[in-house]
């Protein structure tokens with residue numbers, strides 16, 4: 001649905017037209033009913049920002065005829081405004097989906113999928129490198145509701161096959177894991193899930209609708225944290241759940257309504273604005289990250305660089321086969337002679353890289369992770385790990401920043 005369709009629908013609403021009541025209105029009333037006509041011929045680049053909880057119906061008949069599920073009329077702000085419908089339509093088009101639902105954060109989008117599709121007595125599969133709070137949600141909340149959580153190694157399809165039971169309903173995929181950067185064999189995992197009637201949901205935040213086309217690979221649900229690249233400003237939280245199948249969409253849509261996962265028009269406008277520069281920014285993040293990752297590989301202090309586009313990185317062949325680009329996110333580990341305190345000192349010594357969670361924003365970010373604590377014996381690359389989100393600074397300046405921090409702390 002285009003924004004023009006939305007505005008023409010609003011223009012036809014008689015309640016937005018000035019009217020007389022046969023006497024002078026009190027200020028209190030006039031303040032609520034300004035005689036406002038939207039500017040004619042104002043076909044601006046950005047769609048208007050519509051804010052609403054209440055949507056006014058012209059009559060009882062109109063109220064009864066509108067159905068929140070069909071997104072062809074407005075009923076209540078929670079179920080959508082012209083601004084959120086426009087954003088949903090644009091995101092679905094980029095991802096190759098038929099349906100899109102917005103959620104107030106990426107994590108709430110993950111929760112929506114879990115709560116809509118898995119019930120007591122059933123099981124959900126999560127890759128061992130899944131986004132931490134997604135695992136926390138599953139292991140702390142879902143298990144308390146009688147749902148079994150099955151953790152699988154994303155690089156071991158045989159083990160994943162062995163983990164599936166008759167109770168498994170949902171398999172989460174993450175490509176790549178957003179800290180340890182393994183790129184799974186999505187095709188094999190999706191095929192496996194299909195064979196067992198298990199729904200697949202991909203956290204596709206890293207690809208941002210650009211590097212990977214999940215529905216072409218046969219995934220059922222693509223979820224994204226728009227907080228990262230679509231926003232691009234490090235100042236909005238939002239998530240999206242996208243599908244092609246109508247029946248699956250309907251299951252998700254009811255849960256979306258029942259959980260009250262609406263988003264505000266201002267936030268949706270910020271994401272709509274970010275979308276215009278998404279591909280350019282993504283390409284710049286990608287090019288800089290690959291350059292810095294390649295430089296780090298030449299450093300004697302560095303043990304491993306984990307970036308799916310680098311040969312030797314876990315699942316690199318899957319990246320080559322399925323992806324057309326890479327995000328600005330990667331991790332690395334230092335040689336075993338660098339201790340944990342030195343890694344912390346290195347992170348503190350960085351000037352341009354700021355210490356902070358998230359990724360996809362304009363500033364480069366750094367976070368040290370104690371992988372031994374998180375992954376235990378399954379973590380083969382040494383600990384700690386340093387994750388970098390490469391921003392929009394000049395990569396030479398970022399390399400100089402890393403070099404000075406190494407000189408200051410590791411010699």
Ligand SMILES: Cc1ncc(COP(=O)(O)O)c(C=O)c1O
Nearest residue numbers: 105106107131178205225227238
């Ligand atoms: C891979 C991944 N998925 C989901 C999320 C959640 O997004 P949000 O911060 O909007 O809840 C994040 C956030 O860091 C993430 O890295």
